[in-house]
């Protein structure tokens with residue numbers, strides 16, 4: 001590695017100094033060694049600089065502290081003091097808007113975080129918060145740098161504290177691009193979105209070796225914390241892709257849907273898709289029979305601009321859909337029950353997924369549209385013992401607390417607590433609509449009749465005939481589509497074909513909505 005001491009004698013005039021600067025810069029740009037770069041490529045991974053280039057607009061990157069080196073001693077560190085100290089930090093633009101970025105360089109100490117490395121990240125995080133611009137971390141690091149002991153741990157503490165301070169102020173996106181252990185996994189968990197790449201990225205608190213030593217379990221890195229595990233099972237990761245290029249392209253797309261900070265609105269774009277386009281296909285997409293499944297994604301495609309949306313947590317808690325899209329060019333978050341997965345029931349994971357999404361939308365001034373077709377909360381011992389009460393309460397709390405424009409539409413059934421939770425008028429939705437196929441009730445007619453007419457059914461000569469009669473009676477009394485509208489509990493019953501038009505007009509009216517919550521330090525949400 002070139003150092004100032006290595007430069008030729010006589011390089012002391014201005015030109016010499018500039019040549020020296022360029023030599024050092026070239027050294028910084030190349031990174032530690034060709035061998036380390038080849039090892040990175042052999043694992044199917046790009047280098048930190050290549051990733052930054054893919055993330056940012058061409059030639060927009062401005063590096064901060066490229067010449068930083070650690071001052072740690074012991075364990076041979078004195079002899080190993082690479083520029084950057086294993087993390088590249090700076091800012092650039094994505095679609096012309098400022099974004100701050102830091103990228104671990106796995107080639108240097110496995111991307112592990114030491115004191116200097118940490119203070120570089122702290123600086124860029126502080127700058128992002130002060131500038132009110134998103135922060136993207138490109139993670140490929142082994143956690144705390146073991147040789148630097150408590151200094152490394154303290155460095156992570158500073159990152160966690162800043163992640164938390166920035167939460168709800170600027171969008172924070174974590175992109176996992178290698179094996180990320182310990183703090184390199186905790187910090188992303190504090191951010192708004194986590195992206196992963198299949199096969200090459202993993203997240204775990206302790207790696208397979210420690211797992212084997214402590215529990216005796218044999219597991220691979222991917223089996224323990226690969227992209228599919230976190231996208232489908234744990235819910236830690238929001239988006240998973242097959243390669244780094246696609247992953248970084250999708251990060252750019254997500255950024256195009258988010259505001260720079262909590263004081264701004266997400267960027268609007270001109271819209272060619274007519275605001276009053278009729279959704280004639282909708283009636284056929286949703287079977288009138290409440291027990292028949294269908295794909296709610298098709299409904300979303302039909303009503304949003306150009307059928308385009310970005311689904312968050314696509315493969316986790318698939319019984320609920322959370323998606324970002326545009327209506328008439330303006331960004332909206334949609335939460336919808338998915339009848340083709342677990343009949344669209346609300347369970348622990350669905351509640352957690354939707355609650356986080358509602359909070360994110362509320363923090364970043366993204367109006368919320370809720371599409372209901374929900375049979376209720378999932379009954380069962382596992383759910384009760386797993387804490388469905390407090391997890392379901394998270395979703396309730398998130399909606400009740402949200403001050404962004406909120407519109408809900410009951411497509412088909414909406415029963416019991418799940419109806420209330422999914423942004424009913426009673427918990428503060430600004431406007432609520434129903435299709436004529438709606439059934440809003442405490443529970444389905446069969447269940448209702450079994451409870452309230454139990455005695456009559458039991459005592460009847462023909463119990464089944466009595467049950468059928470009572471179900472019919474309950475349906476005609478209480479489950480007709482106009483029951484809620486007559487009581488002012490939905491604002492209107494609309495033709496499904498008018499859904500897009502109705503939403504766009506309502507969203508337009510609500511654009512200037514202003515609602516304050518009582519002054520308080522913060523709430524105490526269920527956990």
Ligand SMILES: CCC(=O)SCCNC(=O)CCNC(=O)[C@H](O)C(C)(C)COP(=O)(O)OP(=O)(O)OC[C@H]1O[C@@H](n2cnc3c(N)ncnc32)[C@H](O)[C@@H]1OP(=O)(O)O
Pocket residue numbers: 108109110111112141142143144145146147153156179180181182183184206207
């Ligand atoms: C906030 C609290 C915390 O962060 S505690 C977490 C501490 N970190 C860990 O326990 C992770 C330890 N490392 C590992 O498990 C593996 O290195 C992982 C991350 C899975 C990567 O494995 P693999 O792809 O096979 O790479 P490797 O082991 O050959 O490592 C590459 C080079 O990086 C180094 N390295 C690794 N981890 C650290 C670390 N924590 N501190 C300092 N250096 C680390 C390795 O020694 C290796 O260096 P070299 O290339 O041989 O010079």
